[in-house]
Every structure is written in C-alpha cells, then in structure tokens.
Amino acid sequence: MHDIDSNGAALAAPAVPFGLVPLAHRIALTAGWSRLALAWLAGACGALAMPPFGFLPALCIALVPAVWLLDGAATASSRLGRRAGTAVAAGLIGWAWGFGYLTAGLWWLGAAFLVEADQFAYLMPLGVLGLPAVLGLFYGAGFAAARLLWSPGPGRIAALAFGLGGAEWLRGHLFTGFPWNTLGMALGQNLWLMQAASVIGLYGLTVLAVLCGAAPATLADGGGSARRLGPLAGALLVLAGLAVGGALRVPAGPMPEVPGVRLRLVQANIPQDARFNPRNREGILERYLGLSDSATAPDRQGLRDVTHLIWPESSFPFLIQRDPQALRRIGSALPPGTLLVTGAARADEPLPGERLHFYNSILMIGQDGLVGGRYDKLHLVPFGEYLPGPVDSLLRALGLKQFVAVPGGFTAGEAHERPPLAVPGLPPVAPSICYEAIFPGAVASHRERPGLLLNVTNDGWFGDTPGPRQHFAQARLRAVEEGIPLVRAANTGISAVVDPYGRVTGMLSVGAEGVLDRNLPKNLRESTAYGRFGDVFFIIMLLGCGFIALAARTRRAPVPPRGASM
Numbered sequence: 001m002h003d004i005d006s007n008g009a010a011l012a013a014p015a016v017p018f019g020l021v022p023l024a025h026r027i028a029l030t031a032g033w034s035r036l037a038l039a040w041l042a043g044a045c046g047a048l049a050m051p052p053f054g055f056l057p058a059l060c061i062a063l064v065p066a067v068w069l070l071d072g073a074a075t076a077s078s079r080l081g082r083r084a085g086t087a088v089a090a091g092l093i094g095w096a097w098g099f100g101y102l103t104a105g106l107w108w109l110g111a112a113f114l115v116e117a118d119q120f121a122y123l124m125p126l127g128v129l130g131l132p133a134v135l136g137l138f139y140g141a142g143f144a145a146a147r148l149l150w151s152p153g154p155g156r157i158a159a160l161a162f163g164l165g166g167a168e169w170l171r172g173h174l175f176t177g178f179p180w181n182t183l184g185m186a187l188g189q190n191l192w193l194m195q196a197a198s199v200i201g202l203y204g205l206t207v208l209a210v211l212c213g214a215a216p217a218t219l220a221d222g223g224g225s226a227r228r229l230g231p232l233a234g235a236l237l238v239l240a241g242l243a244v245g246g247a248l249r250v251p252a253g254p255m256p257e258v259p260g261v262r263l264r265l266v267q268a269n270i271p272q273d274a275r276f277n278p279r280n281r282e283g284i285l286e287r288y289l290g291l292s293d294s295a296t297a298p299d300r301q302g303l304r305d306v307t308h309l310i311w312p313e314s315s316f317p318f319l320i321q322r323d324p325q326a327l328r329r330i331g332s333a334l335p336p337g338t339l340l341v342t343g344a345a346r347a348d349e350p351l352p353g354e355r356l357h358f359y360n361s362i363l364m365i366g367q368d369g370l371v372g373g374r375y376d377k378l379h380l381v382p383f384g385e386y387l388p389g390p391v392d393s394l395l396r397a398l399g400l401k402q403f404v405a406v407p408g409g410f411t412a413g414e415a416h417e418r419p420p421l422a423v424p425g426l427p428p429v430a431p432s433i434c435y436e437a438i439f440p441g442a443v444a445s446h447r448e449r450p451g452l453l454l455n456v457t458n459d460g461w462f463g464d465t466p467g468p469r470q471h472f473a474q475a476r477l478r479a480v481e482e483g484i485p486l487v488r489a490a491n492t493g494i495s496a497v498v499d500p501y502g503r504v505t506g507m508l509s510v511g512a513e514g515v516l517d518r519n520l521p522k523n524l525r526e527s528t529a530y531g532r533f534g535d536v537f538f539i540i541m542l543l544g545c546g547f548i549a550l551a552a553r554t555r556r557a558p559v560p561p562r563g564a565s566m
Contacts, residue, residue, distance in 0.1 A: 024220035036093070039100065043099065046104075046183075063160070063213040070150060138168070155549050155551070176382055191502055199529040201440050201537070217231075254503075263308050263516075267512060267513060312342075312489040339371070344363050347359070359377065359410060371424075426520070436455075456488075457488065464510050
C-alpha cells in the first residue's frame with residue numbers, strides 16, 4: 001500500500017493477490033469519525049496480545065490497519081499546511097488507536113471503584129475511559145512522529161517502530177510513569193521469547209513487537225516480491241530466532257537453591273471490602289496465623305519447617321508497630337529461627353506542629369517483635385495512595401480522596417535508589433510493593449546486586465479479572481531482565497516463586513486461599529546485559545529504526561506528484 005493523494009487516488013496500484021490491496025485502500029480512505037472508530041477498534045484488538053490471553057497474531061490485527069490508516073493520513077485537510085496537517089491527522093489516528101488499546105486492556109480498573117461503591121462508583125468513567133483517553137496522547141505523539149518519517153515501502157514499518165517504541169518509553173517514565181501493558185509484553189509472556197529481555201529489556205521487546213506485528217502490512221504494497229514479502233519474512237525470522245535463542249538459554253534442569261532457606265508464602269484471599277475494616281482486625285490476624293502454621297502434607301510441621309514466612313502488602317487493618325499485643329501474638333506463633341516478612345502500613349511519630357506521616361512498608365517481625373530494617377514504598381500510585389501535590393488541595397475541596405483511606409495519603413520513602421533490604425538468613429533483598437514491580441530497570445539497586453526480588457502486593461482491588469494476571473506477568477519479566485529470582489506474595493493472587501529465567505517453580509492462582517512452600521532459587525552468577533546497561537540496547541534499536549526510516553524517506557523516488565503526501 002502506498003500513500004494516498006489529497007483526492008483519494010492511489011499513487012501506485014500494486015497487483016497483489018488475496019484481496020489485500022482493496023482492503024488496504026478502503027482502510028486508508030476512511031475519514032472523519034469512521035477513521036477514528038476504525039483506529040479505536042484496531043487498537044482494542046491489540047489487547048488480546050497481552051496477558052492473560054497472549055494471542056500473538058492480535059498484534060498484526062492491531063498494527064497492520066494502523067499502517068494503512070497512516071498511509072491515508074495525507075487525505076486529511078488542514079489549514080496548517082500539508083506536512084503539519086498530515087502529522088495532526090496521524091496524531092488523531094494514534095490517539096484513537098491508543099485509546100482503544102488501553103480501554104480494552106485496562107477495563108478491569110473499574111472493579112476498584114466498586115469496592116466502596118458508595119464513595120467511588122461515580123468516578124468509574126474517569127478510570128475506565130478517562131485514563132486511557134489521557135494515556136492515548138502518548139500513542140498520538142508516536143503516530144505523528146512516525147508519519148513525519150513515513151515513506152512508501154518497508155521503511156515505514158521502521159518508522160512506526162520508532163514512533164511507538166519512543167511513545168511507550170515516555171509513557172513508562174513521564175508523570176511518574178505507567179508502563180502497564182507495554183506492547184513488548186506481547187513477547188514478554190512466553191518463556192522462550194521473554195529471554196531476550198535479559199539483553200534488551202521490555203522496551204527493546206516493544207520495538208521488536210511493533211516491527212513484527214506491522215510487517216504484514218507490506219503484503220499490500222507494490223513492487224517486487226522481495227519488497228512485499230521481505231518484512232514478513234524478516235519478522236518470522238526474528239520470532240524464530242528469539243524462540244531458538246530463548247530455548248537454548250533456558251537450562252534443562254532446575255536452578256540451584258540457596259541452602260538453608262525455606263520460604264512460606266501466605267495468600268489469605270481476604271475480600272477487599274473487609275480487608276481495611278478495623279472491626280475485622282482480630283479475624284484477619286487469626287486467619288493469617290492459622291494459615292501460616294497449617295501443615296500442607298503429612299510430613300510437614302507447619303511453621304517449624306519454615307525459615308521465612310512472607311505475608312502480602314498491607315496485611316493488617318491497623319498499625320502493627322503500635323500494637324504490642326498483636327506483635328506478641330505473632331512473635332509467640334513464630335518458632336525459633338523463623339522470621340516474618342510482611343507488608344504493613346506504618347506511621348512515624350510527628351514533630352511538633354506536623355501531621356502524622358503514613359508509609360506503605362515492608363517490615364520484619366521475629367519472636368521479639370519488630371526486628372531489623374524496613375522498606376518504605378518509593379513509587380506510590382497517584383490517586384490510589386496519594387493525590388498529586390499540584391492538584392491535591394483542589395481535588396480535596398471537590399470532595400475527592402485517594403482509594404486507600406489514610407489521612408493525607410501515604411508518604412513516599414526517602415531513599416533515592418531502591419536500597420537492598422537486609423533480611424537475616426536471606427541474600428540481599430530488592431524489595432518492591434505492588435505496582436513498583438512493573439517498572440523495568442527500577443526494581444533493584446545496581447550498586448549491590450541482590451539475591452532475590454521480593455514483591456508484596458494486594459490485587460484484591462481488581463477481583464478475578466485480567467488485572468492481577470497482567471500484574472504477575474510484568475513482575476515475572478523483571479526476574480528475566482535482572483537474572484534474579486522473584487518471590488511474590490499477594491493477598492488474592494497471584495503468589496509465586498519464579499527463577500531467574502522466568503520459570504514459575506510454584507504459584508497460587510487468583511482467588512485461591514492457602515500457602516506456598518518453596519526453596520529459594522539462586523540468582524545468575526553474572527548480571528545480565530540488561531542489568532548492567534539498562535536501556536542502552538533499546539536506545540540503539542530505537543535510533544536504528546529512526547535512521548532506517550529517515551534513509552528510506554530521503555532516497556525514495558520518483559518524487560510524488562503535486563498534492564501527494566510526503
């Protein structure tokens with residue numbers, strides 16, 4: 001498919017079988033609301049490539065029409081001039097595409113608004129539609145950037161990879177970042193394909209995902225078979241290479257284990273509407289203690305077989321550090337040598353005249369009560385755990401508050417870099433709470449390499465939806481990127497132990513109540529390339545796509561006739 005001129009006429013009429021040319025022309029010639037609706041629908045189809053569905057061909061269903069829609073972006077009239085008008089039209093296509101992609105992929109956010117429906121249900125449209133609409137602006141910018149580098153032929157596939165790769169990186173970093181369902185997760189959920197993340201990370205996978213997903217669009221192009229079939233053949237070779245390389249990288253046998261470490265993860269599956277109710281404090285504590293000491297087999301002795309007991313995020317509907325009686329009950333339930341590592345809210349004693357500061361933390365409890373250090377969550381969830389400072393006063397004046405009912409919201413930890421947490425009996429721990437685990441390159445300190453990634457979370461806000469499964473898939477990919485095992489405890493699932501190759505050694509599914517007993521896999525002896533260099537290889541890939549697209553644009557011939565898109 002080639003560009004369409006301002007009168008709707010094709011600049012070239014390639015003779016390609018399978019009816020792709022008429023379809024490509026029809027898509028390129030859509031206009032107005034039909035164009036935006038088609039872009040939205042194409043983007044929505046892309047959500048099927050994400051966890052938990054993992055239908056990889058959905059990338060093609062989403063990206064091939066995107067290429068053809070961008071081919072026809074030149075038909076948009078604008079008083080800004082031909083070049084600027086084309087970029088604006090491409091931006092609108094990209095916004096609609098991203099709006100559809102994120103709406104279909106994040107609809108489950110609406111479940112959080114129904115936990116306390118009397119307070120938050122009326123705000124559901126802001127989460128289900130408002131957030132995707134705002135984040136769609138990143139895709140709009142990416143499509144516009146791609147269209148500025150557009151040219152007929154295979155070069156435009158590289159242009160789209162450049163635009164969308166950059167847009168996804170920006171979405172993961174600007175305004176605190178939200179890299180949920182980044183396009184690279186289409187490749188990052190398969191054991192063999194995800195191994196490339198150990199070198200290029202999630203954003204490198206994103207560039208490859210766009211290149212492979214959009215490649216079939218050239219089947220509707222003119223020219224020789226190499227021009228039409230080359231990108232698709234290249235995409236298949238890339239996928240095959242990733243699969244073979246991944247299969248060779250993953251060892252046949254299990255990872256060696258850290259000697260003397262026996263983990264027990266507790267998944268209490270407490271309903272979200274009961275979890276933060278102080279009236280349930282006794283019942284919740286009894287539930288955790290009862291599950292923790294349960295014998296899972298005739299030859300098991302409950303906690304006496306466990307060195308480290310792990311409870312999920314915010315396990316208590318009260319401040320455990322200020323409840324000596326609860327600390328004594330927990331300490332008396334722990335055998336000698338057993339340590340509880342748990343998520344919990346905590347509060348600092350305020351200075352005179354200051355308000356109380358609350359933290360979402362990981363604490364350690366032994367037989368003598370609180371022991372060792374702690375970790376305070378660094379990357380808080382906007383609107384979930386705090387209201388952004390510039391609009392805090394305004395939103396509170398309108399009666400809005402964060403989901404977690406903490407006066408004034410949570411305060412972020414003071415560390416500038418995620419420090420290793422020293423847990424007695426464990427190698428250095430890289431702690432993370434809830435969605436902190438979705439940020440590539442930010443889960444571990446690179447000054448001191450940790451021996452495990454510990455993620456405690458509460459996905460009970462989202463019920464039995466794709467949300468908890470997407471969350472786990474993204475946390476799992478961090479283990480592959482860093483070459484470090486993941487230990488994840490969740491209130492309602494998914495709790496799991498994952499080795500540094502991304503292999504799940506044990507898990508509790510969404511909605512299950514129980515415990516998971518596992519030994520701790522060792523980390524890789526040497527840090528991965530991604531662990532050492534971060535997004536350097538992604539940046540090289542991104543710039544390479546931009547260079548290819550620019551080179552294709554500058555050398556194309558003949559010069560299009562007057563009125564045709566550049």
